[in-house]
Amino acid sequence: MATILSLQHLKKYFESQKAVDDISLSIEEGQIFGLLGPNGAGKTTLIRMITGIFYPDQGDIIFRGKxxxxxxxxxxxxxxxxxxxxxxxxKVGEQALYLAQLKGLSHREAKEKIGVWFERFGMESWWNKKVEDLSKGMGQKLQFVTTVLHDPRLIILDEPFSGLDPVNSNLIKDEIYRLAANGATIIFSTHRMEQVEEICHHIALVNRGKKILDGTVSGVKEQFKENLFLVETEGPAALSAIERPFTVVEQTNSKLYIQLAEGQSRNQALRFLLDQQIGIVSFKEILPSLNDIFIKLVEGTPVSRSFETKKDLL
Amino acid sequence: MNKTWIIIKREYLTRVQKKTFILATLLLPVLYVGLIFGMGFIAENSRETLSIAVIDSSGYFSASVLEKQNRLDSSSILTLVNNKSQAQLNEKEGGYEGYLIIPALDWKSGLDSLPLHTYKSYGSATTAAVEAKINRIWSEVVNDSLQIDLGKQLILTQSRIGIKAKNVIDEKSDSDTAEGIGYVAGLLMYFILLVYGSQVMMGVMEEKTNRIAEVIVSSVRPFQMMLGKIIGIGAVALTQFLLWIAFILVAYNVAKEAGTQMGAAEMVGNMQRLFTKVDVPLILFCFGFYFLAGFFFYASLYGAVGSAVNEDIREAQSLSFPITMLVILSIAMMTASIANPSGPIAVWGSLLPFSSPIVMMARIPYGVPGTVPWWQLLASMAILVLSFIAMVWLAGKIYRTGILMYGKKITWGEMLKWIVRKN
Incomplete structure (x- = not known):
């Protein structure tokens, strides 16, 4: 697949800090890409450069090959x-028309597309309502529609689910999948890891203006796995005290959490358990959650930075 | 530029379609006329007719003389009550509102201050009516004593030499008319700059507090966004003024049609005289020019301030205070310029870009090139145009940074730093 967006050594320094400090990234067409990082990591600055709001101090942005x-x-x-x-x-309709026209659509085109989207989201009757009369969830739906109305090739969503109830969250999530399936690329910026794990193919983790991790979700998990396994047994497993090829991390009634020692294979562990006459129900590897990886990588960096950025976003 | 046009259209249409705009446009002229007539009406009705008792020791104010004057002028009633004492009058005997005790008088000197004793306090218009009546009687006494007959009296009151300023370079200039037009033009300009300038500020603040600013700047350049707002609101101001001018023209023509009716005829006559005395096309052209250029100058300043403040309206007020002071300073300079339209304050005031829209507009009715030489007018216009371009550009730099910044209190010093900063 073609690369839609490539960032090459982007830098953006502000008076008080290096907001983006030499970040390179490449995003494939049709991907759902998760841009992760704690508050003040430089995500917003990076996105503002990709959307043309800021100019980078150094480095290039290549969009669709140019x-x-x-x-x-x-x-x-x-x-x-x-x-x-x-x-x-x-009014809702005028608002959508206005924003679509600012994106370069003609009045007629915009009206057509609004019709399609409003129908899809069941918003046809809203046209003459004022935005202030909409509920928060309705407002977010309208906001999403105005973001994707002009069929963008690249959609950047910064914390798209904040303030949404579960029903509307799912609606937006389904739309994200649908748009990606139709060929749009989606950059999804958040610090909510469980959503990323669910939605994204690829992620990049940014902290203190630098990229510290980049890859597919499964690849990253593979990279940070700790050889942890869950063994479910028939009744409590009685392990003899002889030397084992693994360490027991935790043991409950019928669950056994084990960590393989360096150089040991799964089969060796299984054989050992079988030899002990333990009835095995299931044997499953536990991969670290992105949240664990995130915390592990970000922990220990000064928290003060997030305050510094809040105060001086530019 | 196409996108700027879309923004202009939105800014203009959302404002013009508002009920408040239509109401303000229709009601303000009505209110204005109402205020003028209302004030006249109130002044007319606040004067009271006093019934005053007179105890005369001079012999000049006889009952027949007072009666004759009461018939000629009923704004106060004087009654001779020589049979009453001051003590009785102090007890409010006879139902008078006050009394005069006129001592023995010498007709050659009169009296400096004759006390008018009243039981309540009255306004000066009310007591003036009594004073006028007493003096009319006294003039007759003096005229009779000097043996001046009615014919000579007329000569005395009417024969005088008046002085009227006449500018040799500019024949049209007429200082009285010019003063009136100058004041109105200057104050209108002041009104436009303050009211519509702060509308720009409020509009920018609205975009910030609604959190739509970042959505918009991902589609258009911040500069286009600011320019679109300024032009859109400027067009609203222009529309309002054109509508008012249309009202005046309609009223003028209606009055001309019904010219035979009293009052209206006088008004039409006044307007026609006014048109022959001043250069109306030039004044209108200059008004349009200074209106637009001055508006751009101040609106970009107000826009920059609007982008720098957060939700807090008090913050906006304190940050826009220096701008408001510039406008008020211009009004002070305008007053000085009308008193002396060729003086140094007038000349400097009409060259400096922050004050020229107001000061120059107040001077132009005095005549070009009589009072305002052509070079001054052209220099003033050129300086203002260059300044507003510079101001829009500088404001754009502040705007670009400010519009995306939340939660921090900004000072003028910081805004200046944003201008100097690279990028």
């Missing part, structure tokens, strides 16, 4: 910022 041109390429990008909102006094 150098990124903020003025003309923004029509192919849909961005839903974390700090998002709509004109409260404006």
């Amino acid at each position: 150098k990124f041109d903020p003025v003309n390429d923004v029509g192919q990008i849909g961005y839903m910022p974390e700090e998002r909102g709509l004109y409260k006094k404006m």
